[in-house]
Amino acid sequence: MESNPLRTSVIGSYPFPGWLEMASQNLAAFGPEDLAELQRDAVVVAVHDQVEAGLDVITDGEQTRLDFNLSFYGYLEGIALESASPRRFGPPAHDQRGRHAITSELKASRGLGVVEEFERLKQVVHAGHPGLPATLKASVPGPYTLSGRLVPNAALGYADRWAVAEALLPLVRTELERLVAAGCREISVDEPSMSCYAYREDTRRFVDLFNRTVETVRGRTRVCTHLCFGNYKARAVGPRQIAPMFPAFLDFHCDEMHVEMASREFAELELIRLIAQRCDAAVGVVDVKSYYIETPDDIARRIRRCLEHAPADRLVFAPDCGLSQTARWASRRKLAAMVAGARKVREELGLRAVG
Secondary structure (H helix, E strand, C coil): CCCCCCEECCCCCCCCCHHHHHHHCCHHHCCHHHHHHHHHHHHHHHHHHHHHHCCCEECCCCCCCCCCCHHHHHHCEEEECCCCCCCCCCCCCHHHCCCEEEEEEEECCCCCCHHHHHHHHHHHHHHHCCCCCCEEEEEEECHHHHHCCEECEHHHCECCHHHHHHHHHHHHHHHHHHHHHCCCCEEEEECHHHHHCCCCCCHHHHHHHHHHHHCCCECCEEEEEEECCCCECCECCCCCCCHHHCCHHHHCCCCEEEECCHHHCCCCHHHHHHHHCCCEEEEEEECCCCCCCCCHHHHHHHHHHHHCCCCHHHEEEEECCCCCCCCHHHHHHHHHHHHHHHHHHHHHHCCCCCC
């Protein structure tokens, strides 16, 4: 896939406007046409903010999802949705997210909803920003990450999380194939659970699972993956070290691999050299867990550090993670600074962005 020197991108999610937060907590008050209007209007807002920032890659901000992956369970057949959180009080943590029981064979006869999201994104961009040079990206949770909120059921053949992930793999792969058929040029197959648990699981098994998930779309679209350490309520869930993932994760069949750096003060930055030898290295240069607003000069300094380890045509810059847990006012300013910083270094190097 073609690279764009010092490309600016996003992971996928973007904060909901305040009115959408309120609406999402009162969905029963709206009719189907009202909800469709809400969804489209929210995507218009997310696209506007990203275009205004000047990003090379934009998404729909995942505005029609209640959560990065929890919303996907509404498309799965064979599960009993659990709406109650197991712990409702006290400081936020991952044990406040519910899990869903498997009650029969896992299916997704309606797909996972991402194709519809991508079609809506295309419509919004065509209507409001015709001729926009930015690439439109869709994001899909990989089967291992998607399996995390499902309770295994040995009686039905889902003995453990790995068995659940294997059952989800063809469902995810079909969604990827449908996205490519819809004209999606860039897809992020997000597997943050793999990076969170690389320290304790078989990393080669992760690689095999990922590669089989993307095998039918490899070479037909730009395949990206996002590796971070968790961001629910801005909290990490795994030890924030890249080293346990390597060298195994270097064998992922992807065109772009994103790693969280800004929140870790760029620890292990030298490892992007290894990524860049296999694919484009996407580096998190904006800390989504902090309300310090990076300046363009901050970003430019961080990019120059990255250039000490990888060439410009192998580098992509993005926030550390999705922005859904960061207030919109801060997200807008952080994205604008990121793009301005990248532009500054491009100009220093005499580089031209590729449309």
